[in-house]
Amino acid sequence: MSTMDIHEVLSLLPHRYPFLLIDRVVKYKENQHLVAFKNVTINEPFFAGHFPKRPVMPGVLIVEAIAQATGLLAMKSRPDQVWERAVYYFVGIDKARFKRIVEPGDQLTIEVQLDKVRQGVWRFNGKAHVDNEIAATADIMCTARDF
Numbered sequence: 001m002s003t004m005d006i007h008e009v010l011s012l013l014p015h016r017y018p019f020l021l022i023d024r025v026v027k028y029k030e031n032q033h034l035v036a037f038k039n040v041t042i043n044e045p046f047f048a049g050h051f052p053k054r055p056v057m058p059g060v061l062i063v064e065a066i067a068q069a070t071g072l073l074a075m076k077s078r079p080d081q082v083w084e085r086a087v088y089y090f091v092g093i094d095k096a097r098f099k100r101i102v103e104p105g106d107q108l109t110i111e112v113q114l115d116k117v118r119q120g121v122w123r124f125n126g127k128a129h130v131d132n133e134i135a136a137t138a139d140i141m142c143t144a145r146d147f
Contacts, residue, residue, distance in 0.1 A: 066126035092141035
């Protein structure tokens with residue numbers, strides 16, 4: 001099993017604050033699975049409007065965190081296919097479900113499992129949870145393209 005600190009995450013993902021939603025990868029196995037963390041803090045810019053009286057992390061951002069984790073796993077799994085101008089784009093989502101709110105102080109654990117790769121499109125099963133309680137699940141598709 002391997003890990004990635006924030007510096008390696010930044011070297012692979014094009015996202016930056018406030019849209020980088022992966023803080024650390026705690027383990028991954030190429031072509032199989034990856035586990036990452038997102039520390040959710042009250043100073044996240046989306047909390048100012050979602051919702052001021054009861055801050056809740058938007059579900060679409062939880063799904064985006066899952067998608068960013070799939071990009072990291074894809075890039076680490078096939079480094080020979082990652083070229084200087086390549087970006088892994090989020091191209092599809094199926095079966096998204098939201099089960100628990102995520103709020104300031106939570107640590108979101110993101111887990112992705114590679115399902116298959118066909119014609120350059122990667123398909124993953126993803127889930128996000130807080131304290132072993134499922135927050136969201138989704139099947140994610142991504143593909144590499146020049147930016």
